[in-house]
Amino acid sequence: MIAEAGLAALWLAAALALLQLILVGIGLAGQRSELLGAVRPVAVAQGLLVVTAFISLITLFIRSDMSVLLVATNSHSMKPWLYKFAGTWGNHEGSMLLWVAVMGAAGAAVALFERALRRDTHMATLGGQAAISLGFYAFLLFASNPFTRVDPPAADGQGLNPLLQDPGLAFHPPTLYLGYVGLSVAFSFAVGALLTRQVDAAFAGAMRPWVLAAWIFLTLGITAGSYWAYYELGWGGWWFWDPVENASLMPWLAATALLHSVTVLATRDALRAWTVMLAVIAFSMSMVGTFLVRSGILTSVHAFAVDPERGTFILVLLGLYIGGAFALFGWRVGAVREGAPFELVSRETMLVVNNLLLSVILGLVLIGTLYPLMTEAFGHKVSVGAPYFDRIAGPIALILMIVMAVGPLTRWRRDRLVDVSPRLAIPAVIALVVAATLATIAWGRIGVLPFFGLTIALAVGAASVAPLWKRNLRRTPLFTWGMVIAHLGCAVSLAGMACDSAFTVEKLAAVRPGDIVEAADWKLRLIQIAPVAGDNWTALQADMEVSRGGGSPVSLHPQSRFFASPPTTTTEAALLTRWNGQLYVVLGQEGNDGRWQLRVWWKPFVTLIWFGGALIALGGLLALLGRERRGWLLKWRARALAA
Amino acid sequence: MKKLLIWLPLGLFAGFFALFASGLLKPDDRVITSKLVGKALPSFTLPTAASDRPPLASQELATGKPRLLNIFASWCVPCAAEAPQLMALKDAGVEIDAIAIRDARVDVDRFLQRYGNPYSRIGLDARSSVQIAIGSSGVPETFVIDGQGRIAYQHIGDIRADDVPIILQRLNDVR
Numbered sequence: 001m002i003a004e005a006g007l008a009a010l011w012l013a014a015a016l017a018l019l020q021l022i023l024v025g026i027g028l029a030g031q032r033s034e035l036l037g038a039v040r041p042v043a044v045a046q047g048l049l050v051v052t053a054f055i056s057l058i059t060l061f062i063r064s065d066m067s068v069l070l071v072a073t074n075s076h077s078m079k080p081w082l083y084k085f086a087g088t089w090g091n092h093e094g095s096m097l098l099w100v101a102v103m104g105a106a107g108a109a110v111a112l113f114e115r116a117l118r119r120d121t122h123m124a125t126l127g128g129q130a131a132i133s134l135g136f137y138a139f140l141l142f143a144s145n146p147f148t149r150v151d152p153p154a155a156d157g158q159g160l161n162p163l164l165q166d167p168g169l170a171f172h173p174p175t176l177y178l179g180y181v182g183l184s185v186a187f188s189f190a191v192g193a194l195l196t197r198q199v200d201a202a203f204a205g206a207m208r209p210w211v212l213a214a215w216i217f218l219t220l221g222i223t224a225g226s227y228w229a230y231y232e233l234g235w236g237g238w239w240f241w242d243p244v245e246n247a248s249l250m251p252w253l254a255a256t257a258l259l260h261s262v263t264v265l266a267t268r269d270a271l272r273a274w275t276v277m278l279a280v281i282a283f284s285m286s287m288v289g290t291f292l293v294r295s296g297i298l299t300s301v302h303a304f305a306v307d308p309e310r311g312t313f314i315l316v317l318l319g320l321y322i323g324g325a326f327a328l329f330g331w332r333v334g335a336v337r338e339g340a341p342f343e344l345v346s347r348e349t350m351l352v353v354n355n356l357l358l359s360v361i362l363g364l365v366l367i368g369t370l371y372p373l374m375t376e377a378f379g380h381k382v383s384v385g386a387p388y389f390d391r392i393a394g395p396i397a398l399i400l401m402i403v404m405a406v407g408p409l410t411r412w413r414r415d416r417l418v419d420v421s422p423r424l425a426i427p428a429v430i431a432l433v434v435a436a437t438l439a440t441i442a443w444g445r446i447g448v449l450p451f452f453g454l455t456i457a458l459a460v461g462a463a464s465v466a467p468l469w470k471r472n473l474r475r476t477p478l479f480t481w482g483m484v485i486a487h488l489g490c491a492v493s494l495a496g497m498a499c500d501s502a503f504t505v506e507k508l509a510a511v512r513p514g515d516i517v518e519a520a521d522w523k524l525r526l527i528q529i530a531p532v533a534g535d536n537w538t539a540l541q542a543d544m545e546v547s548r549g550g551g552s553p554v555s556l557h558p559q560s561r562f563f564a565s566p567p568t569t570t571t572e573a574a575l576l577t578r579w580n581g582q583l584y585v586v587l588g589q590e591g592n593d594g595r596w597q598l599r600v601w602w603k604p605f606v607t608l609i610w611f612g613g614a615l616i617a618l619g620g621l622l623a624l625l626g627r628e629r630r631g632w633l634l635k636w637r638a639r640a641l642a643a
Numbered sequence: 644m645k646k647l648l649i650w651l652p653l654g655l656f657a658g659f660f661a662l663f664a665s666g667l668l669k670p671d672d673r674v675i676t677s678k679l680v681g682k683a684l685p686s687f688t689l690p691t692a693a694s695d696r697p698p699l700a701s702q703e704l705a706t707g708k709p710r711l712l713n714i715f716a717s718w719c720v721p722c723a724a725e726a727p728q729l730m731a732l733k734d735a736g737v738e739i740d741a742i743a744i745r746d747a748r749v750d751v752d753r754f755l756q757r758y759g760n761p762y763s764r765i766g767l768d769a770r771s772s773v774q775i776a777i778g779s780s781g782v783p784e785t786f787v788i789d790g791q792g793r794i795a796y797q798h799i800g801d802i803r804a805d806d807v808p809i810i811l812q813r814l815n816d817v818r
Binding site: 155156273277280281284288291295297311312315318319322323326327329330333334370373374376377562564569590 | 650652656657662665718771
């Protein structure tokens with residue numbers, strides 16, 4: 001029954017999305033504007049129904065209902081409940097349902113809470129949202145129905161890919177999807193504004209919280225995904241430039257650019273066409289990413305549900321929505337009046353440079369990701385690896401960091417170089433001191449990029465707190481705090497990346513029980529290797545004792561885990577976190593001579609990478625609260641007065 | 644100039660769209676086939692996996708008579724599903740050897756008791772090392788081995804009823 005109810009809710013939601021689009025279409029076309037009154041309730045009902053469908057699917061997974069094809073192929077009754085729950089979106093159909101559920105919920109939220117937007121633009125935005133949802137409803141209902149039954153029911157399920165059996169992965173996809181799909185709201189805003197020719201500061205102010213919210217989720221999702229890859233895949237790296245990782249990075253780059261240009265538009269009414277353009281590009285990148293992951297046209301370690309037929313469906317959606325939006329842009333953007341002018345030395349200019357640099361990185365990542373596809377079209381097969389991305393995106397990212405440090409220290413509209421330079425003196429001095437210190441102790445031992453990375457990280461760290469200088473900290477707006485913390489987070493992350501690539505110590509050893517391995521100033525002793533069993537896996541586990549200097553020893557237990565269904569081996573690295581870095585131990589194969597392979601890394605300050613990511617997201621959250629609080633306070637006061 | 648710039652995004656997108664479409668039109672063959680098809684089996688010696696069957700070594704697969712090498716495991720559900728087809732092949736006079744992957748003898752015995760035992764010899768590959776060496780990526784898989792111990796054909800996944808004639812045909816081809 002639950003499966004049928006879920007399917008019925010999905011069909012109803014699709015019907016309401018169609019109704020929503022028709023209401024907006026007729027309502028905005030002219031005579032029948034009273035129809036618009038029904039749009040908001042319809043959007044809310046649609047959101048409720050699609051979320052109901054999604055909850056039905058979760059229920060089926062938790063109950064291990066093996067008469068549902070999707071559950072039988074992606075779950076197993078032996079699995080711990082958390083992974084049954086997460087198994088709901090650990091597959092193609094379920095993750096697409098999660099996608100439309102988030103879209104429906106976001107649409108309902110726009111209908112309920114958006115107050116700042118002009119009514120016709122608001123309606124057009126909801127129409128855009130309905131149009132996008134419709135395509136994905138069609139995709140689910142016609143090409144990937146998650147509620148299909150099997151008869152007779154399967155005896156037991158085939159299980160979830162064990163790599164996905166990790167608490168991090170249970171929450172990583174929903175977070176990322178909130179970001180991806182949140183950008184659809186910005187996209188719909190842009191389309192709505194183009195349709196009603198309303199691109200101005202008020203529009204930007206209305207769009208900004210939505211962009212900010214999506215961007216926070218994207219940041220969290222990427223940070224969590226990177227940490228997951230780091231500890232679960234057991235190769236000791238934190239970013240692989242895999243097509244699927246790039247698919248999440250590209251929307252983030254576009255959203256970051258959008259976030260800054262929308263601020264320019266909201267504050268200074270400049271960069272109108274550019275902001276609209278970025279809103280379209282940001283969501284396009286989400287869709288392109290989805291397409292790349294699902295179609296299987298690029299090979300990736302993460303690609304799942306690879307199926308050219310589904311790829312075709314998404315490609316058609318891609319053509320309709322993105323092609324349509326770009327065509328609308330070309331047709332209507334002429335009607336968008338130029339915004340306010342600004343001088344060369346001004347915060348606007350810095351933000352334009354920031355946008356250009358982000359766009360260049362985005363373009364380079366896109367080209368690098370698609371390059372294998374391009375060459376294949378001409379008959380060659382190549383793969384583009386991390387060296388390309390590091391070498392090409394690294395230096396530009398460093399320049400971007402410098403711009404990021406300088407930007408907040410310049411004034412809006414017009415500034416003078418003589419005024420800006422003293423504000424930059426302290427970070428500049430810090431940069432020089434760091435560079436000199438690093439050069440004397442480590443020159444020639446660390447690469448050029450890590451050298452400049454570390455120098456710039458420390459200088460930018462100092463510069464990013466400079467906007468708080470000589471200010472009454474309690475009077476400083478939350479928004480400014482948010483910016484400062486987010487920028488500081490970037491510097492912290494960069495410092496982590498630079499330390500990781502400059503100072504990591506790696507040791508490969510073959511050991512017998514009783515042997516001692518030394519890495520950096522750590523001593524690792526292998527006590528024994530013994531089998532252990534978990535809920536749905538068995539593992540060989542090494543019991544180790546590690547100590548540093550005269551410190552008391554700590555136990556570590558790296559494992560090589562074996563899952564029966566489907567049969568897979570995963571590496572469970574053992575991590576020991578200290579304030580100044582992480583010890584990372586991986587148990588490898590047993591050799592013929594009875595010795596075990598052991599890989600040990602000492603990674604100084606590597607945790608700063610993700611700590612920085614969390615800071616960036618926190619900064620975003622503070623900015624969002626700061627911007628929205630005034631609106632909420634006013635509303636609350638008005639309500640209190642009325643009562 | 645400005646006109647051109649406005650339509651540039653649409654133009655670029657059209658280019659990407661064409662690229663994606665061309666990529667979709669010629670999808671790769673994504674089944675992982677062994678690189679060893681047409682080549683000799685790597686040499687290996689495995690202990691026995693069942694109480695009443697001898698162990699398996701690679702030279703025993705090169706005795707002049709074509710045979711099947713089935714990769715299975717007692718914990719694998721599709722392996723149970725293909726058991727009747729393997730029995731049918733055995734009844735047709737085909738010699739079948741097997742490698743049990745990551746298994747325990749008691750479990751294999753129970754499995755064979757329940758689903759029938761079409762195998763002449765069964766080797767136990769406790770750490771999947773032989774499985775990986777011969778280019779198998781999962782269970783079940785079945786290899787057609789010619790009389791000289793070369794892999795003539797690889798069947799990935801369980802053998803369904805429709806696959807039986809194909810496999811018999813392949814065995815005939817190498818006879």
